[in-house]
Amino acid sequence: MLKLKPGQLISENSLCTRYNVSRTPIRSALSRLAGVGLVDIVPKSGSRVSMINMEIVKQIIYERFALESMVLKDFIAIATESDIKKIEKSVIKLTKSYENTKNFKPDKFKETDLSMHELWYKKTGHTYLWEQIRKSDSNYTRFCMLDMLECKNYEQVILEHKQMYEMIKNRDTSKIEEIVKKHLYGGVERVNAALSNKFDEMFIAY
Template sequence: MKTEASPYSFLVLPTPLARGSVTTDVTAAIRNAIVALWLAPGETIDKSALCERLGVSRFPVSEALARLQGEGLVDIAPQRGSTVSLVRIADVREYMLIRKALESEALRVLIGNHDADVIEALHANMAAQRAAAERDDSETFHQIDIEFHDIISRSMRFTKIKGIIDSARANLDRARRLIITPRRLALTIAEHQAILDGILAQDAERATRAIRAHIDAVMVELFAFAREHPEPFADGDVLEQDTFPFG
């Protein structure tokens, strides 16, 4: 007898599951699906189907959804179940401002040290970005894009600051995926190259100006997208572009 395919066939857990890590692994799998937009903003979450697909009991799934609620990725309503949270532009605006400030300072630290290994890693990353863009592989490009910024932030060697940046990432990445196009990939490469050029020139002002311009450009496109497509956003219909501190 033919069985109906799971609506969550994109979800995968490690095999075998490590003892004591089931809830963590389930949380990571669902988080990744939300950030990758496989679970769309506003989509109802079928807890029973999740349990069946992942081969786990209801407890780790319920605990995972509660954790993701704390991260702003899931809404849980009594008697109504769980849904994927809509993207909140207000949150993205704040997270991007945090990144803007912290990554600007990270660049100053990096340029002050001029770590040869970091420079080599950035060159390799730029080459990987171009290769992914040529293949029109937006998912791989997105991961390489994340690593580009991680290389810069890791140069500070401050784990708490790196943690703050990482905690903002899930909602940022979800929003950024909404505007990935071949044009945005090309622009991102050019913007990243401008940052690297500032680093290579040992010019902190040039590099920080470039990274701030990069973040501003992403926000301009996201604001425009939210105005034209308000459905995935909790607050896209009341967006005011001039509330973001550009420059």
């Protein structure tokens, strides 16, 4: 994801040549991508990668902040020592995946990041909610990837996961909103800091 930047024009001819197919399957694929919000098809003008709608991103973060704060509070109330150990292992795995620079893969790092969150959603019986998060709107999904790949947020993510682990281990619910808010809204601050130069052409202007 993000190999083609938001706003970038899409050449049907190039895609036909690359995949050695006619225009019909290419247009069908672009139509499906448009259906999930990843492509804008402009009649008589061609197609382009859709811009990221920052207003939608902010609303999804707001929703997830409210939800995740409640789920984490419920998790702390019922977590066993075995559950806490799993969280610890997840943080260790996340840290080691970044330290192993030779074999570091951003997509694997992101999956390890998400696996920690998945633990407390499943433990509290909110599997459906977690599945909805994983199917997040394309604006939010691409925003998260942009933050990770362009802003290089790895060390900050590791630090925040360590803070969440300590909070869970100590069964301290007093800092849930503070830590979760910092974790979820950090990307907005990082991208905003860069918005005036290399990222501004990727977002819908308001």
